[in-house]
Amino acid sequence: MNMTEFLQANGLVLLGGVAQGLIWGVMAIGVYLTYRILDFADLSVEGTLGLGAAVSAVLIEGGMNPFVTLIFATLAGMLAGLATGVFNTVFKIPPILAGILTMIGLYSITIRVLGGSASMFIADNRITTGLRSVLQSWGIFPKDYLNNITVTILGIVILVLLICFLYFFFGTEIGTSIRATGANPHMARALGVPTSIMVVLALVISNGLVGLSGALIAQTQGSADVQLGQGSIVIGLASIIIGEVIFCRKDHSFGYKLSMVVVGSIIYRIIYAVTLRIGLKASDTKLITALIVLIALAVPVIKNAIQTRSLRIANDKKYAGGNADA
């Protein structure tokens, strides 16, 4: 099968992976900010994603412009991050537990937001429906691809804006202080950085992005669901780790690293789509996710072990040779 045939056969799967990967990439960047920059494994993400989706869905049903609902979804996510931050810095609850508290609390809150039910359909007034009809009117895209192209364009625009914003923000005094807080809190405090405030701020920004991502996911798939965030932290980590293992070195710039998180997210989605295509069930995907993360984490360790082993073998040969001479 040549490339053209392959693309014709699987193009929709690939494009679908890219589209989903971009939208979920917004969440992965949020996870990156806490997990990598702040060194804080924040599980509130699992609740925040669904909350963002619910807020957006409810507001759209209430007649609000779908773009404007993104702002409110982001704000809702920020509030969730604020809660986790306060739990951790004021009440000294360890990061994992602080995140879990927010996560389970948000489950109930999200159902409240959805008016008592666990999920909600969003009628046609979505960003994607609007954008789709514009693209359709140009008449240059094949009909089958239109949905995914719409989401891809939306995702790229949002991510470019987002990565630019974060790139500049983390170059400011406050942004640098957040990075220093994550890298070395002792040093940060000795240099007058109020580390507690930085932790809260980073959690607020991170969960704001996750809320935004939830809203985008809800609008693209046409529904919000309280279960949406389930397993999302692992998906976020998978995206980060895939991006890092395949593309990153330590000395790469911050903007590049953020972009690679998104690429990791896309690769994750493509693998995910392919596994479904080769006949696995939707319920198998959690196992696949766990395996992807496991493999991505194991690869560097195995690489290292092989290197050490080959060094040792070379070393053994050298000394064995010496003995033979003696």
Next chain:
Amino acid sequence: MLKLIDIQKTFNAGTVNAKPALRGVNLTINDGDFITVIGGNGAGKSTMLNMIAGTYACDGGRIELDGRNITDLNEVQRARYMGRVFQDPMMGTAASMSILENLGMARRRTKRRTLAWGVRKNEPEEYRQMVKDFDLGLENRLTTKVGLLSGGQRQAITLLMATMQRPKLLLLDEHTAALDPKTAAKVLDLTEKIIREDNLTALMVTHNMRDAIRLGNRLIMMHEGRVIYDVSGEEKAKLTVEDLLKKFTEASKGEFANDRMLLG
């Protein structure tokens, strides 16, 4: 300038592991003092430094800076007055940030952080000169991540960071103890030079008695959470290692000076 009045600190108070670290420390540090601090393990030297820096809250007593009560200020609030270099070379710098960014952080020690750039356009040139003056051979590697530097280089950078924004008080907590002898000597030379040139007030904990005698204008010895010996000027200049050992043996009532005290 800085006054410690009857400072008390007990770790794990109220448990079987209660450990009194400071039992009423009184010390007045004058402007321009360069004080070396010696004492055995567990004498309370590092605890005293950490109490001054605000890392731990006092159980009792009062700390005054220029007549102002700073006892209730925390570590972050006191950071604007103090520059610190820790024993562990990893502790004073952020490994994942460049030399430039670390210095930029230090430059802003005394001010509130805003959304202005973390490192402004004119700063790299200024820092290049400072790093060059330190003779570390790093002036052309300012964008290198600090994590890639050696312990000695990191400690020298930390020293630069602690002093680039003139501190009221420089706190050095055995800052050369983790370095090899040659590197330690170099960092110590830099320390002496910068304190002399900028006329800084400094407190330096050390286990090396020769350094303690050779450097600074004043020496204090601590034992079991108290200052037991405070000597300055002429008298200090005439001290010998034997004098200090004798003093220490007297203080510990015959307990022999421990191994680390004997080194040097």
